[in-house]
Amino acid sequence: MRVKLDSKKLCSEFVKKIEEISGQDLMSCYQCGKCSAGCPMVFAMDILPNQIIRLVQLGLDEEIGKSKTIWLCASCITCGARCPRGVDLSKVMEALRQLTLRKNEDTVELSKMAQETIKELPQIALVSGFRKFTG
Amino acid sequence: MDLYYYPGCTLKTKSKNFEDSAIAALAALGVNLIELPRWNCCGAAFSLSDDDLIHQVAPVRTLIRAQEQGAAKLLTLCAFCYNTLKRANMIITHDADKKDTLNRFMDEEPDYSGGVEPVHLLEVLRDDVGWETLAEKVSKPLSGLKVAPYYGCTLVRPSDIALDDVEQPSVLHKLIEALGATAVGFPFETECCGSFQTVSTPEFVNECAWNILSSAAGRGAEVLAVSCPLCEYNLAVKQKELTVQYTGFKQLPVIYFTQLLALALGVDTEGCRFDLGYMNNQAFLESKGLIA
Ligand code: SF4
Numbered sequence A: 001m002r003v004k005l006d007s008k009k010l011c012s013e014f015v016k017k018i019e020e021i022s023g024q025d026l027m028s029c030y031q032c033g034k035c036s037a038g039c040p041m042v043f044a045m046d047i048l049p050n051q052i053i054r055l056v057q058l059g060l061d062e063e064i065g066k067s068k069t070i071w072l073c074a075s076c077i078t079c080g081a082r083c084p085r086g087v088d089l090s091k092v093m094e095a096l097r098q099l100t101l102r103k104n105e106d107t108v109e110l111s112k113m114a115q116e117t118i119k120e121l122p123q124i125a126l127v128s129g130f131r132k133f134t135g
Numbered sequence B: 001m002d003l004y005y006y007p008g009c010t011l012k013t014k015s016k017n018f019e020d021s022a023i024a025a026l027a028a029l030g031v032n033l034i035e036l037p038r039w040n041c042c043g044a045a046f047s048l049s050d051d052d053l054i055h056q057v058a059p060v061r062t063l064i065r066a067q068e069q070g071a072a073k074l075l076t077l078c079a080f081c082y083n084t085l086k087r088a089n090m091i092i093t094h095d096a097d098k099k100d101t102l103n104r105f106m107d108e109e110p111d112y113s114g115g116v117e118p119v120h121l122l123e124v125l126r127d128d129v130g131w132e133t134l135a136e137k138v139s140k141p142l143s144g145l146k147v148a149p150y151y152g153c154t155l156v157r158p159s160d161i162a163l164d165d166v167e168q169p170s171v172l173h174k175l176i177e178a179l180g181a182t183a184v185g186f187p188f189e190t191e192c193c194g195s196f197q198t199v200s201t202p203e204f205v206n207e208c209a210w211n212i213l214s215s216a217a218g219r220g221a222e223v224l225a226v227s228c229p230l231c232e233y234n235l236a237v238k239q240k241e242l243t244v245q246y247t248g249f250k251q252l253p254v255i256y257f258t259q260l261l262a263l264a265l266g267v268d269t270e271g272c273r274f275d276l277g278y279m280n281n282q283a284f285l286e287s288k289g290l291i292a
């Protein structure tokens, strides 16, 4: 992917917000790719987890917005447990989701789910699912 | 030994087989569980946002209920509850500012400074009962049963709350061996089952489930032991679809480790609650000659 760097984007409000919500030092990441190598949902992602953090470092929020990756993360913390630089990428993924959810934009709707599925799902699935996908 | 116990929502509803078998097994070991009075939902998924303290109120309030009882430890069975309570307690013990904010926010509650340690049943079996004592109390060894230990995510990640080695945990292996069964290790022991993605992208969870189940079966496992109601759901319910989706896929029984524990300790079939669950484990165990 070809990206145009822009110094205004590098220190944008977006980068600051993600750093604040995630509590992670984004610049610690040196792009080794270990997070993507161990991610159990990577097969379904259009942008890899390490590419997500790179895009955040560069302030390219629009690119991230076009991708489904952050909504496919299962918060399994494999990336965070294995990162050699101590970056917990699961928290960066959460911060990125929060930017949408805090605008009250939900990505899952209870009314659109089948009644049988709702009845069948364990409570922790519903509670955690709605915590992750609704504002 | 008396232990205060936090069941959480799912064990009281969809996973009665997990709760009932654990209570029966612990009774056989001389451990009496006291259900925590006035417990509330822990929130299931720990909030990963640094600025989001409101979602720590629920787990901390439950820890305050345990503090009121004078409990030093609070036992959990559900791996999600273990994770959420343990991580919330870590915030209280490691972040003085957040601890103060939470205490001031809950001004109707007594102050809490992290004095209750959330523990998981696997830790109690390993650290308080011990494998040797447990093996001595086994009256019905599960000889010949090949069990794949499946840890999933929340017992072992992140590392600061892990109940065992993050990459190579062994506590479930040792439990299985103490019960007289054979532990069958496999590469996907700590791989995520897809978790809450089952709510939004269930089709992708099928692939996660297939990876885990086919890996365990490929190593010769006859049954997969789990410690989380969401793992049970994703790994058991998806199997019907997997049979259609993947040629050659063979169903693998999924069972709570507490049901195997109860069975080996001589708890009767009703007490082990093989009648519940998403798969016909009763028929499987009969075919293995472990229940009549
Ligand atoms: S593992 Fe850590 S350092 Fe490596 S790419 Fe991922 S976040 Fe960056």
Ligand code: SF4
Binding pocket: A035, A038, A039, A040, A041, A042, A049, A072, A073, A074, A075, A076, A077, A078, A079, A080, A089, A090, A093
């Ligand atoms: S937390 Fe999300 S990004 Fe990290 S390994 Fe798990 S699914 Fe992948």
